[in-house]
Amino acid sequence: MANAAEKTVRRDWSDWFNPVFIKEMRQYFHNRAILAVMGVLLLVQLLLLVMIQLLSAEEEANEIFGSGAFMFGMVTAGMALAAFLVNAVGSMLRFTEERRDRELDFSRTTMLSANRIILGKLSGAFVMTVFIYALCLPFIVIAYFLRGIAMPTMLVTVLATLPPLLIAMQAGILVGCAGKRWLIGIYFLLMFLLGIDALVLFGFLVSSLSFSDSHYWLSVLLWYTLCFFPFGLLYALSVAALSSRQANRMLPVRIFLAVTLGAALLAGLAVAWMSDGRIDPLPGALFAFEAGGAFVAAICATLAAFERLDPGRRVRRSWPRNRAGRFVYFLFSSGAWGGIGLSWLIVLAMGAVSALLFVISSDGGRNGTAALCWCAVACYFLFYAQIGISASSFWTTQPGWCFWMFTVILFVFLPLLLCGLVARMTDVSVEFLLITTPFCLVDVSPGNELLMALFGPSFALASLVLAVTFRAILRKRGRAAR
Amino acid sequence: MKIQVRNLVRTFGTTRAVDNISFEFASGNIFGFIGPNGAGKTTTIRMMATLDLPDSGDVFYDGISVVDDPEEVRRVVGYMPDSLPDFRDIQVWEYLDFFARSFGLRGERRKRALAEIEEFTNLGGIRHKYLAGLSKGMKQRVSLARALVHNPAVLIMDEPAAGLDPRARLELRSLLKILSEQGKAILLSSHILSELQDICDGAVIIEKGKLLSAGTLDQLLAKAGGAAPGTPDTPGVPDAPPQVTVVIQCAKTEEARLKLLEHPAVKEVVIMGEGKLKAFIQGGDELVPPVMGTLFAAGLPVMGFMRQSIGLEELFMRITTGEVQ
Structure with a gap:
């Protein structure tokens, strides 16, 4: 009876929305700082x-300031800045406060899934962005009537500001997921450093619009595609960061990375297709796979160093029974070893592709060497991650990322510093001082390319042996203790 | 609903904050969770409320595990934390509305639930106030309302009465009694033991992360009679027989002491001062008349005697040693 009565309960129109979205919207309009910015x-x-x-x-003065282009530029800049402050920074600060006290954190006390919470936060920020854009719309219309800028350019420019803002919002949400105030400073630092790169890229996009009338939508599509990878990765990382420790939190991240790898292959094919025969489709696709694979393997390995070693009881219980299914699930599930396994699989595939490029390319092995360099870059990241994992399996009192940081300082920053000092004081060739860093692959002496590209894989292999040995020793100890 | 805490362990660095704790309680009971500061109460409560994961062990709510199904556990558990919400940009009704929506309450059902909870916790007058502008007592009410908004079967409360004025404490006590009568299982940690004694059916006492004693108040009081300070209950070993304490007024204290010690049930007699002594009788209340009979039979001038019952405070002092980790 009770169930039947519950089923007949009439839904409110607001029940169709995500609860987090409703909460966010209410908070946006109650927040005095946000209202002040607007x-x-x-x-x-x-x-x-x-x-x-x-x-x-x-x-x-009319020539410079009086044109619609100037006003539009100023309005767009102000609009983007306001959207950044209100939505990216605002949602980051609010989420950090909500997550800072574990006991008040609604992601731990309600039944909302991590994905729903992130989606609610993001959609709230997006709707506010649209609201801010709507506030600026009358001024954009005035700018159009002042002349000096075409309507499609205005539209494309406004649309092009959305992806970087979405990335900034998602990055803010990811920082908020951690619930640590000190990360806010790092966010601003990264936004400053990466924001310059984003502005340069954005500048290229906008200037390309003024040269060509027919490629508006292609440029926007390219821009959106370029922004999709960091945005998607940040989204998946946010869901992972918010999921409970026992959940299979890395599954969405690894699936996203695998899809990206497939997309890189397709992108290579598309570029070859659009080049009107200047690029061969097969080498083009394989080279794109190498470049994409290096990014994916490096990110996968680095994230593995930040994970727990054991996937956990809940994850292990949901593994399929057949061996192939178990293996695939292991690679995509939470747990540092799954991430390392997936990275190695990608690196091995990249190695095979490099060999194939040596065989099929008619450029004397240049493509193959370049592909091997991409493979070596991924190997370096595997090397750092495996050293970090080995250390964290022995000293369990510190989290894995502490050891990873230490490894990076030891094997990257110190050699770079030493190299800088030696290069300043002597005429000695310093490239061998950098063999523990991927920078040894940059500006290599002629004839040394292949040798330099082999250091990364060698280090990765050695650190893998070390990590596996440590694991075996610890397992043996564990069994003996039992 | 049956709540079973099984071999719970939680370690922070080298400190074992919770060390193999097991106990259970059921619907309709109010259990006090007591222990000195740093005993591991909040850590245990957090694991029970799915805010933290145990290193080993588990908590089951009618068989639903906090490790395997934390989301499902949240459906049946309402958690009222020690810290209070302090957000500047959300009003009381919006805060409760969000939690109601988060637990899947929709339409009329949600509105009804919110109206009921506002009435129950007396929040009607402040529903449009921002959380940051509320007094501590009001925030406690909001916190309680938040924990109850989805009508959970189990309510876990961490120091709910801390910082409340006497009136608010009395109101909280009556609210808890009503909730218990509604059939909810309630676990609350508190330092105000005299208040716990009035409302609790049982208690769990921990110290240095270890369980010292758990059970209904009668069981605990009976156990504590023979327990030395800091002695944990040993699982599988039968409990020591209860001990009864009798305070006797008699002019000839030394003669009375010697006479009492002749009785096999009397374990110890302490002279408390001029004409007053205390006898510790091993066994139940039924042994008090024969023991007193020996004094009357010897013709000693017994002016009066009183069976002394120990309270939760004394019980706590007897069982714990006051050491912190």
Whole structure:
């Protein structure tokens, strides 16, 4: 009876929305700082309009400031900055506060899944971005009537500001997932450093729009595709960070990385197809696989160093019974060894592709060597991760990422520092000082390319033997203790 | 609903915060969770409320494990934390509404649940206030309302009465009694033992991460009679027979002491001062008349005697040693 009564309960229109989205929207409009940012944005635009009206009387100034392009540029910049502050920074600060106290953290006390929470946060931030854009719309229309800029360019530019903002929002949500205040500083530092790169790329995009009238949508598509990889990775990482420790939290991340690898292959084919025969489809696709594989294997290995060693009871219980299924599930499931296994599998595939490129390319092995260099880059990341994992399996009091950081400082930063000092003081060739870093593959002496590309795989293999030996010793100890 | 805590272990670095704790309780009971500061109460409670994972062991709610099905456990558990919500940009009703939505309450059902919980916790007057602007007592109410909004079968509360004024404490006590009568299983940690004694049916006493004693109050009081301070219950070993303490007023204390010690049930007699002594009788209440009979038979001037019952505070002091990890 009770169940029947419950089924007949009428739904409210708001029940169709994600609860986190509703909460976020309410909080956005209650937050005085956010309302202040929006107020300032409107005020600045009004002042800008007044300024342009006043300056338009003077002919010389009118050429620079009086055009619609100038006003549109200013409005777009203000709009993007406001959206960044309100949605990326605002949602990061709020989520950090919500997660900081474990006892009040709703992700641990409610039945909402990590994916639903992230989706709710992101959709809230996105709707607010659209709201901010809508606030600026009248000024964009005024800019159009002031002339000096075409409507499609305006539209494409406004659309192009969305992906980097989405990345910034997702990065903010990821920082919020950690619930640590000190990470906020790191976020700002990264936004500053990566923001410059993003602005340069964005500048290229916008300038390409003014050269060509017919490639608007292709440029936007390229831009969106470029932004999709970091955005998707950040989303998957956020879901992983928010999932409970016993959940198979790395599954979405590893699936995303595997899909990216497949997409890289397809992208290589697409580029070869669009090059009107200048690039051969097979080498093009294989080379794209090498480049994509290096990124994927490196990220996969590095994330493995940040994970727990054991996948956990809950994950192990859901493994399939047949051997092939178990193996695939192991590679994609949480647990450091699964990540290392997947990285090695990709690296082995990359090695095979490098060999294939040596055989099929008609450029004297240049493509093959370059592909081997990509493979070596991935191997270096495997090397650092495996050293970190070996150490964390012995000293369990510290998390894996501490050892990984230590390994990177020891094998990357110190050699770079030493190399810099030696290069400044002597004329000695320093490339061999960098053999523990991927930088040894840059600016290699002629004839040394193949040799340099072999250091990475050798280190990765040696560290794997070390890690496996440590694991065997610890297992033996564990059995003896039992 | 039956709540079973099984061999729970949690280690932080080299400190074993919770060391192989096991106990159980059921619906309709209010259990106190007591121990000195740093005993591992909050760590245990957090694991029970799925906020933390045990290194080993498990907690089962009618067989649902906190390790394997934390999401399912959250459906049946309401957790009221020690810390209070302090958000500046959310109002009381929005906060509760969010939690109601998060537990899948929809439409009219959600509105009804929220109205009921606001009435029960007396939040109607402050529903449009921001959380950051509330007093501690009000925040406690909001916290309780949040824990109860999905009508859980189990309520876990960490120091719910801390910082409350006497009126608010009385109100909280009556709310807990009502909830217990509704059939909820309630576990609450508190330092105010005199209050716990009034509302609790049982208690779990821990110290230095180890379980010292667990059971209904009667069982604990009976056990504590023979227990030396800091002696944990040994699983599988029968409990020591209960001990009864009798305070006797008699002018001839030394003669009375010697006479009492002649009785095999009397373990110890302590002279408390001029004309007053305390006898510790090993066994049940039924042994008190024969023991006193020996004094009357000897013609000693017994002016009065009283069976002394120990409270939760004394029980706590007897069982724990006060050491921290």
